[in-house]
Amino acid sequence: MKTDFKTIVISDVHLGTKGSKAKEVSRFLKQYSCENLILNGDIIDGWQLKKSGSWKRKHTRFFNRILKMIESNNTKVFYLRGNHDDFLDQILPLQIGNLSIQNDLVYESNGKKFFITHGDVFDSVTSNFRWIAYLGDIGYTFLLWLNRQVNYHRRRKGLSYFSLSQYVKGKVKSAISYIDEYETELAKMAKSRGCDGIICGHIHKAENRTIEGITYMNSGDWVETMSALAEDHKGNWQLIYYSEIDFKKESEETIIPIDSKIDLKTVAFSNLSGELKFPNFKI
Template structure:
C-alpha cells in the first residue's frame, strides 16, 4: 500500500456528488498526485468516475504505473468500502472494462451510462462521450495519432511551465489555449457539446455530464445543461454538486497544498 493509504484525512469540503474523468492512470502525463492532493480535502457521498480513468492505450505501448497511480485506485476502493457510492463509466482508453458492465469491483459499480438525479430532482445522463466522437469510432488509427500528438504537447507544456514556475507565473495549458484558438478545435468542441445535449434529450434527461475532450465547462445547450468534468492531465478539474443542487467546476493546478482551489465556474441547476 502507498503512503496515501495510511490514515484518512478529514476533508475540508464535502459535496453531495463528485464527478472525475480522464485521469489516464498509466500515462506519463497523468497528474494523479494533484488529484490525490485534491481528494485529501474534497469528498462526496457519491463519486462518478466518468471514463478514461485508466489509460489502457498507454499501458499497451509502455508500462508506467508509479505509486501515486496505485494510491488513487486504493483510495477509490477504500471509499467504496466505507460506504460511498462509487460508479465507474468506462471510456475509450479504458474500454477493456466495457466487457464488465453490471459487475462490481471492490464495491465499485461498472455501468455503460447512468442517470444521476440532482438534489433538485433534475436528471443528468452520465456518459464518457467517446461513442459520439466520429474520429474515435471510425478512424481508430487517427485517434491514436492524435493521442501521440497530445502526449508531445503535454511534454512541451511541462517544459514551459517549469520556466513559468521559476518566474512565479501561473500554470498555463498549451492544449487548452489551442482549443480556444484553433477554429477546427472550437468547431469540434461545439459539435461534441450539441451531440451530447441531443443524447441527453433522447434519454428524457435535463442535462448531460461527460468527459472525453479534456475541456471542462458548464453551459446550457438548447435547454439542456451540458457539463464536462475536464481532465487530470492538464486542466486538473473536477465537477462537484453541492447539497443545494449547485454545480461547480473546481480547478486544482497550483503547486500542491500551497493554495486554495480556484472555482472556475459555478452554476445552479436550472
C-alpha cells in the same frame, strides 16, 4: 477542512501516463468527502500502457484513496468506461459492493435527470476511425511532452503554469469547431433520452452551461485543467479547480457540510432541486 458533497464527478485522469496528475487528484479527493463518486472514463490509460506508459506508485495511491472513501464514508463509486480504458469491455457490467463498473449512467437528483457518459461514443472519429483517434493521441502526447519542457523553464524563471495544448486548441479553428459541435450533439442526445442535462468528459475542457435548454457539464481532466464537478446537498452544481483550493485549511478530522458558508473558489454555478437516486442499480 473537509467539505462534504453529495456527488463528485472526475474524468480523464489517464493513469499510466507521464502527464497524469495522480498525486494532485488524490490530494483533491482527500480534501473532500461525498456520498457518490463518479469516475467518468479514461481513469486508466490502457492505450499508453500498451505502448510506452508505466504504472507508478502514485497511480496505485489514487485507487487506495478511493477505497478509503468507500471504507470511511460509505461512498458509492461508479466507474464509467472511456475510450482509453476500453479494456473494461471485457468485464462490463460489474458490481462489487459499493463499486459499479458500467458504460454510462442515468442520474436523478433534485427533480432533474442527467445522462452521464464519458463522451467518446458521440465522437465519430473515435468510434468509426480508430486509427485516426490513435494518431490524434500520439499528437496530444507529444504536445504534453513539449508542455512539460516549456513549463520546466517557466518554473525556473518564476512564471506560472502554461497549458500549451489548451493554447493550441484555442487557436486552431477546426478544434474550436469540433468542441462546439461535440457539446451541441451531446446536449441533443440528452434531450432525446428525456434528460434535463448531460455530464461528460473526453475533450479535456471543463464547462457548465446551458445549450438550448439542456444543462451541459464537462468535468475537465487531470492532465492539465485539474478540475472536477461537484453537487452539494441542495442540488447546486459547480466546477472546482485544483489550483484554486486553499489546502492550508485541509484537515482529516473535521467535515463541514457544503451548505455552510465556506471560502471555496468555483466557477460555472447552477441551481437544481430534488432527491438523488440511481435507478436500475441495487447497492
